[in-house]
Amino acid sequence: MNAAAWQARYDDARPFAPTPLAQGPVQAPVQVVATPYVWRDPTTLKPREWVYGRSIQRGHLRAVVAQGAAGKTILSVGDALAMVTGRNLLGQEVPGGPKRVWLWNLEDDGEELARIIQAACKHWGITAADIGGRLFVDSALDGAILKLATSTSSEGLVINRPLVAALTDEMLGRGIDYLHVDPFVSSHAANESDNMEIDAIAKEWAMVGKNANAGIGLAHHVSKAGAAEATALSARGAVALINACRSVLVLNRMGEDEAKRYGIEEERRRRYFRTYDDKNNRAPPSDASDWFQMVSVSLGNGVSDDGDNMGVVIPWTAPDAFENVTADHLYRIQCMVDAATDVRFDAQARDWVGKIVANVLNLSAESDAKTDRAKINTLLRTWFVNGALIKVEGKDKKSNARTFVEVGEWALQGVAPTSAGGVGTGGEGREPARPHPTFPL
Template identity: 50%
Template sequence: MTEQEARDFADVGKDMGDNVIRAAIKAARPIPANSDAITATPYAWRDPSSIPLRPWAYGRWFLRGTIACVVAPGGVGKSTMLAGTALALASGRPLLGKTVWDGPNRVWLWNLEDDMDELARSIQAAAKHYAVEPVEVEGRLFVDSGMEGSTLCTAVEDDSGFRLLLPVYDALTAELIRREIDVLVVDPFVSSHEAEENANTKIDKIAKAWGRVAKAANCVIVLVHHTSKAGAGEVTALSARGAVALINASRSTLVINRMEPEQAERLGIPQEDRRRYISVADDKANRAPAEKADWYKLVSVDLGNGPMDGHAPGDSIGVVEPWKVPDPFDDVKPGHLLRIQQLIDAGEYRENAQSPEWAGLVVAQVLDLNADDKADKGRIKQLLAGWLKEGALATEERPDKKREMRKWIVVGKHLQHTTAALEKGAARQGAAVEPQNLPHHHPPPVGVGGCGTAADKKIEVRQNRGAAGADDLDDDGDAIGWNDKPRTIF
């Protein structure tokens, strides 16, 4: 054996370097048999205006060719919400405040845990509430119940292992295309397969298979999912039970939440009624800007199916209707803020809502609110908080008459008495400004006598027009509410 023949791999490595040899071996690996070569495709530049719009089906929630998830705890109104959504889609009417793109859509509700009677109750209650006639959805609404034989299983896991039931996906795709379905709702997802729901690799395969169906049929697949038992508190996309792979594969994830006790108290809604208010938000808006939560109120609809030919109460079924969170600044005008600043500046008012000298009592009088009413008191607190945040009001700490340190509400930046300042929405934004030639905390004179505390007495305040012209102000608060005669302010 020659010296050259005796050289082994280690000798070559010493000469050329191990890294060089590894790179050469990696580059020399053959392409597997029966496989196409992998090639990179150069990007073809396009005119942005020629790119098709995203094919939305419903608001910015449901996008064709994708899967969407709805995540909610039991009993929150999920099925009620979906019944209203189905009617909105099939009728083409924005019943729940969402745009139905391209006119009426064909919708398939496939519920795997309720019977047809229960499904009909929800659908007909919503139809009765919104006056939807049969002709509006005829031929566009399809409903199946797993409890009545229309079962659905897309994957199994047995002794032979996990496998997708591809013939089922093929049959689903064919029926979706045949019926020209735009939106298929599967409720709940957990009942549509027999795989381990905590296994990410398996759930990912199921979700991706649903995605291929949505793409092939050019429809939206909505998979309704429950929250985990540990998902107490606010529901998010990550509250979904089982593997996170389902959420990762979806293009939108709607989460449904009940109103929190703190929010109900702030809005003056009795705690026994807060369960009627739910919010819906896309917690994974990765193809559109995240929308603010949409609020809905659950109302009861009597089906009229009671005994005595409907002369006695029948089934009372919940229906969702859009609801707007009250804005505490609704109907609050700049003149109201100026008047409140004047009275606070002339007296002494506490921050503490339990105090008989609470500044909120001034707000209540000026806005004709009842500080003893829970809803009004909640609104007053929000108004004060808004003005404090924006600087129209401020707090300072100083001793009271007993030399105990207290927090007091004082005027921050005075509201300018000019049309320009009033037109900037100062009442809402608290966009008060320091008036020229007007000392801080000292607005124009507020008339006869001192202005005592809220608990002391009513006073008569003569308000002069000051620097503002007659066209800038009126007697109803549309501007600053000044007038030329004595007026009971508090």
């Protein structure tokens, strides 16, 4: 059929009109009405209701995303104890005083949860009176099964409406402020990679939080692809869960480079982890992660020894390499570098510049002094970046190519050493000049 024939058939075609059989039952027309916005005085708007810090909000979901054994369970216990006691244990305030918290664990039994809770209470000096009946704990391994939804090939996704209703009623009856479910994947029997199903389940959890006027926390594992450095998008399964949450707290164990930076031995670095909110669109983002350390607490429940040793999460502050380091220290280091010959950049060299830093700051440059070496390396990195020290390529006495270190911008403006080997202070009778603006005081 040529083009002219096609055009003729198109011109002769009649508009489509379905037969009565094709139309089926006549349906009533659907009316859609847009709601005009009503202007309100911003000072009269109800403020957001925070349960814990700026990460748990009433009526909204929070996901806690972490690698396996990263510390999310003991962190959730620490958060729970902070809320029920009203105490700032882990760096988060508890607005309005003590809260009522429900921990529903789907992986550990009640005995193990009791060990974790009692170890934390022992460390923080928390008594039964401090908790005051505000903590509720259930375990699927002890029969408290929690399946909010199931999915089958014949029926598709089915929400367990009786459970949703009973759960909401119990939270209202008990006055629960926060329910933490660990892990999310065990709270349903749906396809975790199906965005439509996971979105429906997440929205159901959000409705539970809204109707119960409580925050809901869902602990979640990362996928294998996100095992190196977890982010919100590293969460396993459908991304719909992350999209439905107002806050996504991400946990990451301390990496090898971070451990070297802070002078922490390899065998100890897994005791440290950091958290940050990777999707909090209800509060200003934080520029820095919060660091935590896992310490061991003995329960004293042994017969011939101290018994079980349990991990407890406590806040940890990364050491500041520049603490107690002044512009005068840098100036003295520069003077010694300037006076010496063949100061090397290589940390394995006999004349490594780090040894000068160690000498001025009373540190050890030995390889086994990990904390001091970490401080020295951090200082040197900063001084190379801001130009206080510079790297120069050259040859040693044997004509081998080496990287040497020389002075860049002096730490004290306009002041040079008074002699080849001395430490200048700006001249006889003069006060030292002001610190260079690039020096991080």
